[in-house]
Amino acid sequence: MTEKPVLTLKDLSIEFPTPQGVVQAVKALSLDIHKGRRVGFIGESGSGKTTTALAVMQMLAEPGRVAGGTIDLGGTNVLDLDEDQMRRTRLSRVAYIPQGAMNSLNPVMRVEPQMWDGIIAHEGKLDRAELKRRSDAALESVGLPQHTADLYPHELSGGMKQRVCIAMGIILNPELIIADEPTSALDVVTQRQVMQTLKAIQSEIGSGLMLIGHDMGLMAQTVDELAVLKDGELVEHGTVQQILEAPKHPYTRDLISSVPLVGGESFLNPDARAKAPERASAEPLLRFEDVRKNYGAVTALHPMSFTLQGDTPQIISIVGQSGSGKSTMGSIMLGFNPPSEGRVLFEGQDVARMSAAQSLDFRKNVQAVFQDPYACFNPFYRVNHALKFPFKQFGLAKSDAHTQTAMEEACDAVGLDPDLVLNRYPHQLSGGQRQRLIVARALMLSPKLLIADEPVSMVDASLRASILSNIYDLKDKYGISILYITHDLATAYHVSDYVMVLFKGHVVEAGPPKEVIGAPQHPYTKLLIDSIPWPDLHRSWGDGRQDWDPVKLEAEAAKARSIYRGIVPGFDLQEA
Amino acid sequence: MTSQDHLPPTRAEKRQAKRIKRFDNPWMNPKLIWGAALLLGIIAMGIIGRFVWDPDLVFTGSSMLRLPPVGFENLRGQAGSMANPLGTDGGGRDVLALIIIGAPNTLFVGLLASLIGMSIGIFLGFSAGFLGGRTDDIIRVSADVMITIPPLLILVVFQSAFGDVSLTMMALLIAGFVWQSPTRLIRAQVLSMKQSGYVQMAQLSGASTSHIMFREMMPNLVPYLFGSFIASVTTSIVTAVGLEVLGLGPQRIPTLGRTIYEAINAGALIQNLWWWWGIPTLLLAIIFIGLLLINLGLDEVSNPRLRRLS
The missing domain is CATH 3.40.50.300 (P-loop containing nucleotide triphosphate hydrolases)
Incomplete structure (x- = not known):
């Protein structure tokens, strides 16, 4: 890989001063994200994965601050940018897809003008036809029908809202997409659909993807490289294949084994069968x-x-x-x-x-x-x-x-x-x-x-x-x-x-x-x-196919008879 | 890497550390302390004043008329004397004695009225939120209706019908107009708390309704209750002073509002008797500033997001 990486984190440290002393949220993290690669950040809550993403966007919550190291976004040192330059960098070069899509859209605006806002803020006033063409293209690329543009957020389902957020994120073809647990509030069926959309669009525009999450299964099905974070430290980094097949750090092994598999080994101990307490009544419980x-x-x-x-x-x-x-x-x-x-x-x-x-x-x-x-x-x-x-x-x-x-x-x-x-x-x-x-x-x-x-x-x-x-x-x-x-x-x-x-x-x-x-x-x-x-790397779960349509499958399911x-x-x- | 970690703390960092320490104990809030100090000062003045000053000077004709405070001259060229350090009013009453007796009276009406109002509000709010159904409808609608009625209007009618009233009677009448907002506030909180996990857990634990109300919900309501209490003290005092300034309060008991009423009535404004109306107004301002500071301080105590480090 000779090409310059999209994002280079070098010795990045982030700290939060609190009444109990300074908390080191991220400790000396170094990592590259290359063009077209999907990198997963996995770790428990509080392991510093979201904090890292926010630091890249220069959106750290007060009183957090970058204590040391550099963030290099395709040749620009993000930490040197002033507020206005950073504002122009966001969305056009780094897009952020937030966790709760349901709360990220303005409830009193239709979808279309919300998508235009981003374009206008970065490229100035364009004529309506051009705006319309671009927002329609973005919606189409995430697999949403054209009429979605005229709907209000409350008229969309959770999965559709998340896809609108993805469409807004990619509308300016950023070099890097940061997706912070984009599917945590969605159920599994919608999750699969949203992740497929995200993968497809990312490979289409060829940007880097930083996917934050805590679900090893989802990561395995989505990303190319995995970075395992624990207490602000990068404990393991490698390709998914390496990490899943030969995890080195004990914490990574814990994470992998904590995902229960259907048909896999049970995590329960089958011994110690006790009798039910004597029940006085013969009636069913x-x-x-x-x-x-x-x-x-x-x-x-x-x-x-x-x-x-x-x-x-x-x-x-x-x-x-x-x-x-x-x-x-x-x-x-x-x-x-x-x-x-x-x-x-x-x-x-x-x-x-x-x-x-x-x-x-x-x-x-x-x-x-x-x-x-x-x-x-x-x-x-x-x-x-x-x-x-x-x-x-x-x-x-x-x-x-x-x-x-x-x-x-x-x-x-x-x-x-x-x-x-x-x-x-x-x-x-x-x-x-x-x-x-x-x-x-x-x-x-x-x-x-x-x-x-x-x-x-x-x-x-x-x-x-x-x-x-x-x-x-x-x-x-x-x-x-x-x-x-x-x-x-x-x-x-x-x-x-x-x-x-x-x-x-x-x-x-x-x-x-x-x-x-x-x-x-x-x-x-x-x-x-x-x-x-x-x-399981050999499963075709999120391969970017658009023909997998849960709505149709659900409609079929509704017709089928119950099976006992x-x-x-x-x-x-x-x-x- | 730079060696910034090993430098001795700069002044800014020391100040930051001090702020952080203050952040640690929310009750050591400067606004709260200042507000409480102002109100306690008024009460202390009332208590100590009764011992070091003669409260009988509030009666008509106990001194010369319209004397200015010490260091000033009135229109007749009379200089103020230490016998009446804050001057006298048009009836020869000593202004210092008037505020020693009057300011605590004003505060008392406000506190008593909102204490009664809050008790009614807590009772009705809990009943409405907890029982729901028809009870909730009745309480909610009557609170909403009462909120739209301007209290001063009704109280003017009441007071003119009653004639002379005591301080307690006035507090009771005002209490009838300050229960609505605590009722609404508590009802809303109870409704949302009823769905919360710990109330469900208490239900699962076989807790009685009164246990859930007073042991599980009430402690979490305390910050709201405090805030609402202070707000209704303010409203009560405004209402009480408003009535007094119209001449409708207690006729024989000195209060700040009554003193202002008499000053206006006697034309103190055009006769340049500024100490007569000015000093009670200043004390009212101190009371309101004290209440406002307490309210702001409580806000910061109960809502940590308002407490900022920087």
């Missing part, structure tokens, strides 16, 4: 009788009936995209959200019609782990409040010392050091620690049923496997039945005894995971599985 949920005219959940016996602990997975009705099911089971029709029975008792005592008993026996570990703790209290309070409330505490030992045991069980975490405030803990504490909280109460609603989707990738195995162990060690709600088919494949695939409020395929996810038959399940990026696969004892789903 949980029963849905023709449960239906409407939000106004929209039916979020079509009538569904199933029975979870609960004599042997089982994990039932409910998978689907956002909007499939899976979280609605979760809140109906918890009694937060009454069903529009039908009944939910817990041990033979209608959840909606319970006396105060029965309700307290139901609360003790049905616990939950929610998606957002940041919101689950009251910021006013130390975290032990969240563990102590329910323990006392349900009359499980014999004395304060007993509560303390129970908390410490629960922390140990999820792999946390009780002395370190229990007396902290929530903001002092990481997302992973908080989510484990929520699992520990559930464990202390020893419920009969645990509803885990996307428990790991907001946690760093390297921690996902360990938190899931914490939850999995609950089932075996403590005999808790678990309903696992997720969009992640690979984890569902490993942890569950039975899988239901939801699509627009209907169950489209259900059965044991080895059959449903291992060998899908329903077109929708196939579509979902095809869309998951795996760290094998039966698992203890769980009975009634065929609709």
Whole structure:
């Protein structure tokens, strides 16, 4: 590679002065990005990947500053540019595609004038026909129909908005495109489509691409080179092939192994099967009788009936995209959200019609782990409040010392050091620690049923496997039945005894995971599985084909009949 | 690489370090401290003044009429004396005694009115946000309707019907017009908090409604409540002074507004008796500046984004 690189970072250091002292966000990072190459920056939150990108754009948030090193953008030292020169450099030479496309577009402007803004700012006033020609060309290149130009952002779907952002980014043919987790808010099907668009357009204009992300699978399917960052340091850099096949740094190995594969090795330990606790009632643990949920005219959940016996602990997975009705099911089971029709029975008792005592008993026996570990703790209290309070409330505490030992045991069980975490405030803990504490909280109460609603989707990738195995162990060690709600088919494949695939409020395929996810038959399940990026270089996932059209595939899926696969004892789903 | 890391700290960096230290304890906010000091100064003046000065001088005819403050001469050529350091009004009342008694009274009406208003607001806001449905509709609509009614207009009618009122009665009447905005604010906060993860967690923990309201939600509302309290003290004082200046407040108890009313009534403005109306106005200004500083300071305490390092 003799050509001059598009971007050269040399000994780049970035620091943030804070009350606790200066934080080194990026430490002596050196890296080249060549023309036409796609370089992935991978690392956990706080590893400095976004900070590096913002430094290239000279958009570091106050009080951060570049402490040392140089940023060379195709021969220009970015750090020497003044504010006005930098403004002209942005977009024309470096384009930035932000994380939340839904918030990046002006909601009161149509798409077209927003695209023109960039051109006018850099090239002065052009005539309307020329502007129109260029914005149409940009939209076409990201595979959006012409009429998109006249729409307002709220009329577009998340994936379309992200593609509009890409179109705006490339409209001036920049030398470098920086894409900061461009698909993190999108579901897998849309993610695949957006990444394909991005790859296609990048190779078309031949610019360098800096893709920031935390998903090893997505990286493997998208980029040519990978830079692994940890705590602001570049720990490993090489081609994807090198890194995936022979990772040198232990952190890289962790990242690769933390991606669960369908059919791959399980990350769970299969031993220690406990018996379910003796159940006093012969009634099934949980029963849905023709449960239906409407939000106004929209039916979020079509009538569904199933029975979870609960004599042997089982994990039932409910998978689907956002909007499939899976979280609605979760809140109906918890009694937060009454069903529009039908009944939910817990041990033979209608959840909606319970006396105060029965309700307290139901609360003790049905616990939950929610998606957002940041919101689950009251910021006013130390975290032990969240563990102590329910323990006392349900009359499980014999004395304060007993509560303390129970908390410490629960922390140990999820792999946390009780002395370190229990007396902290929530903001002092990481997302992973908080989510484990929520699992520990559930464990202390020893419920009969645990509803885990996307428990790991907001946690760093390297921690996902360990938190899931914490939850999995609950089932075996403590005999808790678990309903696992997720969009992640690979984890569902490993942890569950039975899988239901939801699509627009209907169950489209259900059965044991080895059959449903291992060998899908329903077109929708196939579509979902095809869309998951795996760290497997030989898969044709994001090869830039434009003929892969999820809209058409979804329409086909909607016509297909539901498929019921094998039966698992203890769980009975009634065929609709 | 340069050796900039090893240079001794420059003056700018030292100043930065000092700012960072201040950043550490949000309550050590200069605005907050100054504001509180001004208000405490008014209260201290009221307390200490009663001991070192004779409060009986507020009564008519206790001194000569229209004496200027020390160091000035009035139109009749009389010089101020130490017997009435801030001069006297048209009825021979000592201006220093008037403000020693009057300024704390004005502050008292404001604090009491907004304390009552806030309590009503907290109760109604929580009820509306928590119970929802018909209760919410009634509370929300009545708060919205009340907000559109100008309080002074109604209070003028009330006060003229009641005639002479006590300070507490006036505070009660004003309280009827300062509960709406805290109600709306708390209702909105409760509605959004109800959806938050920790409230759901508390529900899962079998917490009672009152536990969720007062132990889980209330502590997180404190910054809002403080801010809203200070804002309604300001509104209450403005309303109270407004009524007093119209001559509708308590007739026998000295307040700052009443003193201004009497000064205007006696033509103090054209007779160049500036100390009569000027000194109470200055004290009112100090009270409002104090409240404003506290409000700005609280804003910075509860919203860390407003606290800047540079």
